[in-house]
Amino acid sequence: MRYWLVKSEPDVYSWDRLVREGETVWDGVRNYQARNNLRDMRKGDQVLFYHSNNGMEVVGIAVVSKESFPDPGSDNPAWLAVCLKPWQALKKPLALTLMKQTPELSQLGLIRQGRLSVMPVSPEEFNLICSLGGHP
DNA sequence: GCCAACGTTGGC
DNA sequence: GCCAACGTTGGC
Numbered sequence: 001m002r003y004w005l006v007k008s009e010p011d012v013y014s015w016d017r018l019v020r021e022g023e024t025v026w027d028g029v030r031n032y033q034a035r036n037n038l039r040d041m042r043k044g045d046q047v048l049f050y051h052s053n054n055g056m057e058v059v060g061i062a063v064v065s066k067e068s069f070p071d072p073g074s075d076n077p078a079w080l081a082v083c084l085k086p087w088q089a090l091k092k093p094l095a096l097t098l099m100k101q102t103p104e105l106s107q108l109g110l111i112r113q114g115r116l117s118v119m120p121v122s123p124e125e126f127n128l129i130c131s132l133g134g135h136p
Numbered sequence: 137g138c139c140a141a142c143g144t145t146g147g148c
Numbered sequence: 149g150c151c152a153a154c155g156t157t158g159g160c
Contacts, residue, residue: 007157007158009157009158031143032143033143052157052158052159053157053158053159056158056159096159113141113142114140114141114142114157114158114159115141115142115143115156115157115158116142117157137160138159138160139158139159139160140157140158140159140160141156141157141158141159142155142156142157143154143155143156143157144153144154144155144156145152145153145154145155146151146152146153146154147150147151147152147153148149148150148151148152
């Protein structure tokens with residue numbers, strides 16, 4: 001089991017919409033590093049869902065429901081998509097400012113490489129984020 | 137709205 | 149292959 005974090009602007013695609021729809025195709029990634037991370041996702045991996053720009057907090061945990069396939073929105077087979085399903089909302093969304101104040105999270109990709117939209121998260125980081133988010 | 141970070145593009 | 153110019157992302 002591996003752990004990941006994806007970013008989404010809530011005005012474009014929010015956690016609530018993912019919950020409403022039950023599953024979504026996570027496409028439109030046009031960055032090679034992020035693409036490589038999509039490629040490495042396996043069914044059942046857990047994915048932190050972060051709202052960028054508007055919100056700036058981790059709001060929930062999703063699960064990879066389908067491993068990578070060619071992005072249906074692109075003619076270029078180099079670009080990939082996965083499917084995500086919502087699993088659980090965090091009881092307390094975890095703000096970026098709080099994560100920045102947490103020494104154990106100082107190596108988080110979200111903080112170190114602000115523009116990357118799909119990134120791996122270590123098990124330790126994942127567990128800490130869950131517990132800070134009020135998750136048992 | 138501004139700007140830092142970073143990726144991409146294209147001229148040489 | 150280098151690097152300047154430019155575009156995009158995202159925090160502030």
